[in-house]
Amino acid sequence: MIWRGAAPRRGGWPASARSRAGAARHGARNAATALAFAAAIAAASVPAAGDAAPADAGKPIVVASKNFNEGYILAELLAQLLETGGFAVERRFGLGGTLVCYEALLAGEVDVYPEYTGTLARAILKREDSPSVQALNAAVAPSGLELLGAFGYNNTYVLATTRPVAREHGLATVSDLVAARQLRVTVSHEFLERGDGWPGLARAYGFDWAPSGIEHGLAYQALADGAIDVTDAYSTDGELLRYNLVMLRDDKGFFPEYLAGPLVRADLPAAAKARLRRLTGTLTEADMQALNAAVLFEDADFASAAARHLSSLGIESAGGGVDFWGVLGRNTLRHLELTAVALLPAVIIGVGVSILVFRVAWLSRALIYGAGLLQTIPSIALLAFMIPLFGIGAAPAIVALFLYSLLPIARNTVTALVTVDPVLLRVAKAMGLTRWQELRHVLLPLAAPSVLAGARTAAVISIGTATLAAFIGAGGLGDPIVTGLALNNHALILQGAVPAALLAIAVEFAFEGVERALTPQHLRVAHT
């Protein structure tokens, strides 16, 4: 649930690219409960993390982003800006939302990520106003953070209409709508509900009618078709450009301000900070719309879109051009690494603990119950729980995968051990086998096929779950999936999903081979 803070504000994930971008900011309040919950978890461990050592000069600067289109583009801009300034950069893009990025920054796992003033005020500082960059800096300074100015544009709610409608009714500002109440104002369902959406807007501007709601994914097309006249949008949506829409000026200043800017650790080297400030005031809403549209509708990748903007500022970067096989190979290796590093200790500890407890019925039950409980935590939530404890990146993902793998392994091991024919144990004891010899020569070999089957299940589950680890910066085959979701780019999603599926099948076959080699045929566990 925590992830919803950064997830689409309109239900399912890839509903529309625009809703994802907006959700990262406006969805924050929606997810206030989830955030508060996660923050409570985080509170336990973050103070220690907050004292992390200052970034040292030899280490690359870690640039992160949230998992929506604009976030990637801004982060890529920052990364290339640093690289062209001679800094080593590590990219941790597509993290699962505001909270993940913010906690990672506090913990020193991330050095900079693009954030919005409104999000900082509302989701992090719990303020309802629209504080200035200076006021926000005063508020985050005690946490060792700094907002290095704003890029220039304000990505907030706007009301949008088509050029013909604007011309016909003389619409330039939101106030102009008062005299044009015959227009079909149709807004997204969420905008209709939110306090900083229609209800507040109507109070501020004195609208005494209630508009109807529409699924946001359909709104732009409906505008273009003339089915509706006015709808809500985010001011940097690429669709505004694509459909050549007019934004009505918020003349009463009702909508909160969402100025984007680099949020950094204050202990970042001064030279790096100065470099990052180069972008201050260089991006207009039109620029950002164009960048968003380039990625969403013109098939540009983040790197080349960012490089283009930097080039317009006179900064030449080598951005763009993706090495497909290289990326695929790297992602696959990383994915295997995550899974294997989690699975191996899960087998050792799962089997070890099972051996320790299986002779005691209630302990065995407790083990299976406990491992089962872990399994019921949604994987994305389990990953989120790991962040306050282990930060972001591979470590928390591996721990989460490890915990997930315990159940199938422990359950299979305990079940196999307790169901060994009691006659065999009586014989083993009467023959004069010691406990250890009984374990080594009777129990474990008899349990081995089940243990192997459990490890096999765990491995396949882990390969699937590891794709979610991209949300906490662990990389792997989830990376293209997360990015693809942010872009509504199916080809990109498949670049992660297909290799992940193939990997799962390959691992199945590998386990089958191991089983064939280790277990006489009549003892193999049947797989259906």
Place this chain on the structure above:
Amino acid sequence: MSEHCARFRDVGKRYDDLWVLQDVSLELPARHTSAIVGESGCGKTTLLQLANGVLRPDAGTIDVLGGPVPTTDVEAFRRRIGYAVQGAGLFPHLTVRANVTLLARLEGWPAERIAERFEELLDEMGLAAGLADQYPIQLSGGQQQRAGLCRALMLKPDMLLLDEPFSALDPISRVELCEQFASAQRQEGVSALLVTHDMREAAQLADYLVILGEGGVLQAGATTEVIAKPRPGYVERLLNTQLGDLR
């Protein structure tokens, strides 16, 4: 070695509040087969498990192989006592060879000695050499039981504990196997304690009979003596019903 392989003195055993055995006093002859006969639940198997220390008595004392059943290093003691059960209890993940030679390997016997003893036992128990590398599941019930007896005899034990090893077999293999066992037992000169509910089997194999019932020993003595002079009551009825034609 003494004249007795096992001596029970006033032995009692209870499970919770239920005494399954009380006041059991027995002296079982060494190098012979003794049969313990009685109905199900009369404590036959309990008596066996008291002999190898798997169970401990709640009353009385037990001497086995010339001394009290040890409480420490009981595994070494048990390795002097072969053990075979109904259905053989072979380890399903091990071949016949691996099952039979497991203890010898754990004891660190040299490979040639293991191979030599293994072949000797196959021969003694009438098990085809071709079966040596088969898994138990590939064997018939009688073959499994022969392999189980080989396993029990592998370390040349001083005593055998046999918990109804012949019970689950069809009549023909049963008679064959009993004869084979009797000859092997004599050849090895090993004391044997055979638990059975089959009086006929007991009479065929055992030199000494113990009839258990009502939580204690109803009659014990040389097989010929017991058959000739059964105690009136249960023992007499048992012999009459099961051995009518032999007597």
